[in-house]
Amino acid sequence: MGFFNKIFGQNNKIETQQDLTAFKTDQELIERYGGIVFDKQLDFGDLIGNNNWNINIANGEISFGTNLVFPIQVLGTISHSSQTWLWAWANTKSGLTDKVIQQALELKKYGEDNEINILKNDTFDFSKEDLHLIGTIASGIHNSSAYYICDYGQGAMIVTIKSDQIDKNRKDNHFRIMTVFPQLISQFDMNHNLALTNYLTDKGYNISENGVKLTATKNGDTVTAEFDDQSRLIKLNG
Numbered sequence: 001m002g003f004f005n006k007i008f009g010q011n012n013k014i015e016t017q018q019d020l021t022a023f024k025t026d027q028e029l030i031e032r033y034g035g036i037v038f039d040k041q042l043d044f045g046d047l048i049g050n051n052n053w054n055i056n057i058a059n060g061e062i063s064f065g066t067n068l069v070f071p072i073q074v075l076g077t078i079s080h081s082s083q084t085w086l087w088a089w090a091n092t093k094s095g096l097t098d099k100v101i102q103q104a105l106e107l108k109k110y111g112e113d114n115e116i117n118i119l120k121n122d123t124f125d126f127s128k129e130d131l132h133l134i135g136t137i138a139s140g141i142h143n144s145s146a147y148y149i150c151d152y153g154q155g156a157m158i159v160t161i162k163s164d165q166i167d168k169n170r171k172d173n174h175f176r177i178m179t180v181f182p183q184l185i186s187q188f189d190m191n192h193n194l195a196l197t198n199y200l201t202d203k204g205y206n207i208s209e210n211g212v213k214l215t216a217t218k219n220g221d222t223v224t225a226e227f228d229d230q231s232r233l234i235k236l237n238g
Helices: 002-006 026-048 102-114 128-141 177-187 192-202
Strands: 054-056 061-063 069-079 084-087 123-125 146-151 155-161 206-210 213-218 221-227 233-237
Touching: 026 128, 026 146, 026 177, 026 192, 069 102, 069 128, 102 128, 128 146, 128 155, 177 192, 177 233, 192 206, 192 213, 192 221, 192 233
Parallel strands: none
Antiparallel strands: 054 061, 061 069, 069 084, 069 155, 084 123, 146 155, 206 213, 213 221, 221 233
16 A cells, blocks of 8 residues: 555536446446546645645645645545544534535435445445545546545544646656556556556547557657456556
């Protein structure tokens, strides 16, 4: 979990239902969004560095020092002692407003419409590592700038963030693909071919496939990948 442990991070626009109709499981959502979300987390980590976080729930903001203050959406919390997850919309004692849990409510609706338990069930057994699954899915669906895991000792809260300041810090790093993608597929079960195709498409690459080989090009840079007959990555070069 080394890479994911480095970065634990509102867009009022969820993708249209037409865009999302193909994704009926959490695995399919990870295949669709995992690469680009993972990529964004790197840029976010570079921006905030080692700064400590501070949450102001009343204002709906998280800060990493005086110059890095961002609006948030609260997704939910995990208890380290019981290893259980609780969605923000189910936490009736928290006093959270609908405004700050808007994304969590939209994810609940999506989970109910598509029978995705991790999105529709209010609470369930969970590990700290699984927090990245929630953060990645939520950040991807809502096109967030980042997600962040706010660990406060007894538990942790996941928030998503949308900010022009973060988006302007994005880097179009070609060689990052060769680091991001292998680590992504080591964290989650997925169809490697689909996940890489979605990731490269999100980064603006033109893709062609010839059987089990994929070639992607952008601005003179090329990525090539080979897969076995079960769509598992064998070779990745760029």
